[in-house]
Amino acid sequence: MDVPETHKSFENFSRLWELMMICTELFREVLSYYIRPSDERLEAHEHIGRLNKVIYGLKRRILSPMKKEIPLSLTDIEFEMLFKILRKISRIPFSSAWGKDPQKGDRSIGACIKRIQFLRNMLAHTNGTVDDDEFEYYWAELRDAIVLIEEGLIGGDEYRLKIESLRT
Structure with missing residues (x-):
């Protein structure tokens, strides 16, 4: 039995969004790599001036809560905020400027993070459906970026296996 095209397009979108949740998990791990979890609140506070320029409203309370003794939990931080923190304070090597698209062939951690962020934004601005070619x-782009980050920074194949599992 053939799946109706609109259902298939929605399923494609849903599977890609699940892949973006893996990217969020990966961004949390990358942040922990560059900033020790015990130093996250201190590091965020040290750079609060730069972060306040890109993080607004209630999201600032995650970084600077009323009670300073509350530990910063990465699980409280969503994708876009993680990207902004990685971009502003983590010192991730990137051959292009963060505000520009990475050059083709740039396999640096920063370029992979920027590609993931770009693709996430593209996906977020669809109508909730994605055709088979898209x-x-x-x-492929997300898988390659995730695997390059995993290979270059974390090691192992946990994320690659999650991607394969989600794909099938």
Whole structure:
């Protein structure tokens, strides 16, 4: 039985969004790599001036709560805020400027993070459906970026296996 095209397009979108949740998990791990979890609140406070320029409203309370003794929990931080923190304070090597798209062939951690952020924004601005060709493009780009970060920074194959599992 054939799946109706609109259902398939929605399923493609949903699977890509699940892949973005893996990216969020990965960003948390990357942040922990560059900033020790015990230093996250201190590091965020040290750079609060730069972060306040890109993080607004209630999200600032996660970084600077009323009670300073409350530990900063990475699980409280969503994708876009993680990206901004990584961009502003983590000292991640990146051959291009953070405000620009990475050059083709740039396999640096920063370029991979920027690609993931770009693809996430593209996906977020769809109408909730993704055709098969777009799905293949997004999937391949996200998979490659995630695997490059994992290989270059974390080691192992936990994220690659999660991607394969989600794909099937």
